[in-house]
Amino acid sequence: MSLTEKTNQIKSSIPANVILVVVSKTQAVKKIMEVYDSGHFIFGENKVQELLDKYEQLPKNIQWHLIGHLQSNKVKLIAPFVDLIQSVDSFKLLQEINKQAQKNNRIINCLLQLYIAKEETKFGFNYPEVEQLLYSEDIKKLKNINIIGLMGMASNTDDKSQIEHEFFTLNTFFKKLQISNPSIQILSMGMSSDYTIAIENGSSLIRLGSSIFGNRI
Numbered sequence: 001m002s003l004t005e006k007t008n009q010i011k012s013s014i015p016a017n018v019i020l021v022v023v024s025k026t027q028a029v030k031k032i033m034e035v036y037d038s039g040h041f042i043f044g045e046n047k048v049q050e051l052l053d054k055y056e057q058l059p060k061n062i063q064w065h066l067i068g069h070l071q072s073n074k075v076k077l078i079a080p081f082v083d084l085i086q087s088v089d090s091f092k093l094l095q096e097i098n099k100q101a102q103k104n105n106r107i108i109n110c111l112l113q114l115y116i117a118k119e120e121t122k123f124g125f126n127y128p129e130v131e132q133l134l135y136s137e138d139i140k141k142l143k144n145i146n147i148i149g150l151m152g153m154a155s156n157t158d159d160k161s162q163i164e165h166e167f168f169t170l171n172t173f174f175k176k177l178q179i180s181n182p183s184i185q186i187l188s189m190g191m192s193s194d195y196t197i198a199i200e201n202g203s204s205l206i207r208l209g210s211s212i213f214g215n216r217i
């Protein structure tokens with residue numbers, strides 16, 4: 001099956017209200033173009049340098065999401081064009097995104113990344129930190145960012161009930177926040193191995209790499 005067909009197949013198998021982000025990290029420009037040619041324009045990268053290289057080489061109507069840990073000193077490189085930063089994991093980073101967005105005369109959309117997995121290696125806020133941040137006075141001063149949702153990565157495990165529990169808990173928190181924060185609209189959860197569980201638990205955006213391109217080498 002071609003990558004164009006594969007993308008269309010996955011798109012037709014997920015609910016229409018779930019956004020697909022094709023994770024193109026490590027993939028060659030030629031392969032990304034095969035997905036693009038299916039009419040798909042939203043791609044995600046986890047490293048700034050790789051994102052810049054691909055931004056240069058690929059069509060300018062692509063919406064680029066940053067999905068990996070972002071260092072404050074690299075924000076300026078992506079601020080002119082990035083569509084959504086999914087991996088905001090500190091207030092300091094938000095301040096820097098706001099500053100660089102202002103310089104570029106833009107408002108940059110952001111998701112707050114929550115730490116929901118059992119592993120030690122994943123970045124993100126915990127639940128009380130997100131509540132504290134969203135209700136703080138400090139956040140109101142940042143006029144050039146727009147927090148439009150939350151992102152989380154479940155544990156890397158075969159234990160489906162563990163993954164389900166993590167997604168369910170994040171969705172419950174998301175729905176609670178939405179009551180007083182109407183701008184919170186997107187719940188980014190689910191990758192190739194767990195996206196069906198994520199969708200069952202309220203995901204509105206999935207990030208798929210290997211289920212489209214095959215396993216990364």
Ligand SMILES: *Cc1c(COP(=O)(O)O)cnc(C)c1O
Nearest residue numbers: 023046067191192207208209210
């Ligand atoms: C690599 C990556 C994905 C995609 O992973 P697959 O298992 O290839 O679907 C999704 N989200 C993040 C944050 C990633 O780094």
